[in-house]
Amino acid sequence: MTVNTVTKRIAVGFAIAAFGAAGYLVGNAATSTAAPAQAPTPPKIVKGNDVGTNxxxxxxxxxxxxxIGGGYASDGVQSGPVIGGKSYDAYIKANAPSLSRPNTWAAKIDVPGGTIAAYAVCATG
Known part of the structure; x- marks a missing residue:
């Protein structure tokens, strides 16, 4: 698996989710009467099944x-920004929340011999 891809893809999704939550908290801080918040629970990372192309x-x-976010890890794809005249991301056909399965991240690759696994970032608290 390409660890850097997992780190980058999941980190971006989590950063966006965290920023959105922080913006909500800051925007509502003046009107909040709740007790001081406890330290947040770290998110849970869930790995999906490894599957082949398509x-x-x-x-x-x-x-x-x-x-709250997600990403993927792939294997069997050459490293570098361009493969066979296409950018690497052109081979990733899905990397988003599933439309058919609630609370689920989906990933799909279109490279002969390649594999992919989806990762979900889940809020626990």
Missing amino acids: ELSFAKCPDGTAL
Whole structure:
């Protein structure tokens, strides 16, 4: 698996989710009367199944958690920004929340011999 890809893809999704939550908290701080917040619970990372080309990998958040981001890890793809005249991202056909499965991240690759696994970032608290 390409660890750097996982780190970059998941970190971007989590950073966006965290920024959105922080913006909400800052925007509502003046009107809040709640007790001081406890330290946030770190998100749970869930790995989906490894699948081959043109198959979907799904990573489902456990019950009691909420999907806040996701990403993928792939193998069998050459490193570098361009493969066979296409950018690397042209081979990733899905990397988003699943439209058919709630609370689930989906990933799909279109490279002969390649594999992909979806990762879900799940809020636990």
